Amino acid sequence: MEPEMREKQAANMLFPGDLKLQKILPLIHSMKKESRNELSIRILFLRNYTTEPIIPFLEYLCYKNGITPLITTGTYNGIFQDIFAEEILNRNIDYDLIIVSQILDHLNDELCTQYISLTEIERKKKVDSILLNCNNIIKELVQRSKGTILFHNFSSPTFPFFGICDNSLPCLQCNTIRKLNSDLIQIVNSHSGVYIFDIEKLQSTIGSLSMFDSRMYYLYKNPYSQTALAWIASEYLKFILTLKGKTKKCLILDCDNTLWGGIIGEDGLANIEIGEEYPGIKYLDFQKSILNLYNKGIMLAIASKNNEEDVIEVFERHPGMALKKEHFLVMKINWNDKVTNIKEIASELNIGLESIVFIDDNIHEISQVTYQIPEVVTLLAGDILEGTFFRDLLFISGLFDTLTYSHEDRERNKMYASDIMRDKSRTSITNLDEYLNSLEMEINIKNVDELIIPRASQLTQKTNQFNLTTKRYSESEIRYFMNSSDIIIRTMSVSDKFGSQGIVGLYILKIIEKIGIIDTFLLSCRVIGRAIEDVLLWDCIETARLNGCTKVRGTYIPTKKNSQVSDFYLRHSFHDSERNDNANIENERRFEFDLKNIYPNYPGFFKKVVRC
Amino acid sequence: MQDKLIQIMAVVFEMPVTEISDNSSMDTVENWDSLKHIQLMFALESEFGILLQADEMVEMTNFKAIVKTISEKIK
Incomplete structure (x- = not known):
């Protein structure tokens, strides 16, 4: 070819x-x-x-x-x-x-x-x-x-x-x-x-x-x-x-001629190709490889032009399917164009378009997506070369590769599913405080240790939205911080009645001449909107105080993705501070909190907050 | 063939096509060191679909010799 x-x-x-x-x-x-x-x-x-x-x-x-x-x-x-x-x-x-x-x-x-x-x-x-x-x-x-x-x-x-x-x-x-x-x-x-x-x-x-x-x-x-x-x-x-934090988090799949051979709306349940015999086995193999991605923590979603009940029937009733409905976090099965559906999936999953891979057998759909949302990586379903396996397409470029594989990754899709249940329960409770109370959240904040280093590094590399400075750190750098006497690096894990979310927050506090400088402050997008950041920042302030600081200084470095935290420090009792003229990053903003003042306690709807 | 060759040499040695002539050689082109020579050999092989012997690679250190070797191979 x-x-x-x-x-x-x-x-x-x-x-x-x-x-x-x-x-x-x-x-x-x-x-x-x-x-x-x-x-x-x-x-x-x-x-x-x-x-x-x-x-x-x-x-x-x-x-x-x-x-x-x-x-x-x-x-x-x-x-x-x-x-x-x-x-x-x-x-x-x-x-x-x-x-x-x-x-x-x-x-x-x-x-x-x-x-x-x-x-x-x-x-x-x-x-x-x-x-x-x-x-x-x-x-x-x-x-x-x-x-x-x-x-x-x-x-x-x-x-x-x-x-x-x-x-x-x-x-x-x-x-x-x-x-x-x-x-x-x-x-x-x-x-x-x-x-x-x-x-x-x-x-x-x-x-x-x-x-x-x-x-x-x-x-x-x-x-x-x-x-x-x-x-x-x-x-x-x-x-x-x-x-450089450019790994993909989510795979969006088309259905007809991608997950199975044939078109469900025309060929019907009995005639689509999926199962142990050729040509169905080609698609079954592909589905099994996607299951591996699922267990690695990659989010799966469907974007298909079909009648919803037809596709759901395949997932629920076809015996040849390896993928089931429960493996997908979002299913957009409708007649809207794929660009709209992909954008909706991104916003429902709270992820950026640049962390999405989209696969479809139709070159027109692919080119439309590539043209309108070039941040999305697109793959045309099929063999890369005659005789290569269909699944190689997903793995040859290492799109979903990570440097490590942790317990968090394996459990990630279960956590995402419980996130969705959480959101559903949210719609049934009208008052936000009441909802947050009902979650029975438990928070644990501790210093980074050897076992947490990979996850801490991963958080700095993957977090884009709730990330004040978006500094990416390798495992060696995290270890260096951990071993430095004037740098404190702490992580936060959260669990609630729906399950554990694992380690979802982190900050790095550098102490220079009695000033606590917040080098990094971030929260995984999965837990945004539950006031968890209030506890993390409170811990940061208290830690600075314990270490003899007189002031805490925070920085906001704007990126294309983190505008939601532009006023984070202002909303948390910090005040604007003079920008250092030597600051080499444009638009960088600095904020300060004077530790002579009393820092407000975090909200009361957490069942338990443990600091060690 | 010569046009293609000139283009490839210009790209590899990062110089304008107009500065490449019959007399260009490893001695006259400043950028033409052994590392660039590796690039040139790889580029010529894939552009012209030919395979060069090690002996030929050693000889192809000036424009005329390159033209001679390639034209023998693609004829």
């Missing part, structure tokens, strides 16, 4: 194999000039081979996603040199992302080229020294930088020297690499903010024969083909998007 066709097929999604240098280089030049991106990312490559050919692909993908990349490349084969050299890693310039990319050939040539000639003891010694090297790099980096670290694992030999008997002993060539990679996972997972870049997985995805390029390796010490470089950059991008 022609690349153009594929692009059309996949709507605004890219297929990495289609990226070619001669096409992207002119685009990079023009994007560089025109770029007015709000977001940027500082990336440092520490490497032991020629990684530069990756850069144009990475730059292109970053610009295309509204992020300006600032890339520094360390010394060739000089990782430790760079780590200890002040000019690359010093405390003033910090990198958001440090990519440590090493190839085994340059770490230990004999292990790659003379495997059989080595004795078992020699092999073990070499592997141990490689692991020690990796461990040392990570240890030093974690101490020197707050940035997220992405650590390449190692690719396995395309054709091991032992051939078909390579698996006869656990210590032979391929298994040695597997063991090395699994030991590396343990090292990496013992630190937070450090992640594996799974080059071995990528190698198996695109195949060794299209991954490596011996010419480039022998001549220029870069082992990868052009295709591989594009794929590597696309995999980096998944991490970058997650770090």
Whole structure:
């Protein structure tokens, strides 16, 4: 299939194999000039081979996603040199992302080229020294930088020297690499903010024969083909998007020819294609993959042009369906256009359009959505390439990828469902205070500890609306705050009679010369409107007081999404304070509360507030 | 073919097409270092749908040599 066709097929999604240098280089030049991106990312490559050919692909993908990349490349084969050299890693310039990319050939040539000639003891010694090297790099980096670290694992030999008997002993060539990679996972997972870049997985995805390029390796010490470089950059991008809070939260699905084959309104319940036999199995497989997203905490919704009762009947009565009505938070089954329905879904779920992915089999619907609401990522239902699985469409670009997976994520869809019940009970009670009283809310506020770090980082990265400063922090940065004596970082969890909402609020208070500066104050959009923020801010004020502060200062940095909190501090007894002329962010507003004054207590409708 | 080649070289070396001539080579074009050479080789391969041998890559360090190699391959 022609690349153009594929692009059309996949709507605004890219297929990495289609990226070619001669096409992207002119685009990079023009994007560089025109770029007015709000977001940027500082990336440092520490490497032991020629990684530069990756850069144009990475730059292109970053610009295309509204992020300006600032890339520094360390010394060739000089990782430790760079780590200890002040000019690359010093405390003033910090990198958001440090990519440590090493190839085994340059770490230990004999292990790659003379495997059989080595004795078992020699092999073990070499592997141990490689692991020690990796461990040392990570240890030093974690101490020197707050940035997220992405650590390449190692690719396995395309054709091991032992051939078909390579698996006869656990210590032979391929298994040695597997063991090395699994030991590396343990090292990496013992630190937070450090992640594996799974080059071995990528190698198996695109195949060794299209991954490596011996010419480039022998001549220029870069082992990868052009295709591989594009794929590597696309995999980096998944991490970058997650770090920059650009993950998607919600999948909106069309029904006919997307969730099942055929048109329910015309073909009828008995004739649509869904179930264990072809062609129904194609759709069943797709539905099952969506269930995985559901259990990962992705919100599901339907936008379908149909008679509502027809579609509901499929969900309730068709035995071949893996998805049930209860998996969807909102169903818009009507004859309105998809743009209207998508906007309504976004507002009912209280999420921004930029966190939505929409999938439909109809190119006209797709183009209308892409044209009118370009923030929404659109996917055209169908195979990316002949013979690929339908479900790959949802996973190839890592749209729903997250750096971690927590208990909160698994329970998230249950929490959303209880949110909806809560809203229903709200409509039956007319008075807001009475409603809030009836929820029997219990609040728990405590300092961040090791276990909460991933969720705390996730909150800073995913929260857009009730977020006063919208500062995104990696796990390493959160840990740094946690360990700093003059920074207090506390999270809040909430539960009520409908269930637990988990950790939904956070603030970061920096104490500088007896002034408490609120660096970050945020609340998950799921719990907005229940006066929970009153308790969180009250806790913040009391914490500042306990730590000997005389004033508390809050900042509001406007974004496209957080206008609802523009007067948050004013509504909470703070007063406008002089703006510092050095403030480099336009429109930034500052507020102050003098701790000589009494701060009003939070409202009385909480059943229990626990602070520890 | 030459037009396409000139365009690709201009993009890779970040210079105007008018400054590329028969005499352009690794010695005369300031930006033409080994890293740019990698880009040029990748771009030529995918643009012309050809595969180059390592020996050819080493030789293709001036405009005339590139034209010669490519025209042999696409004929």
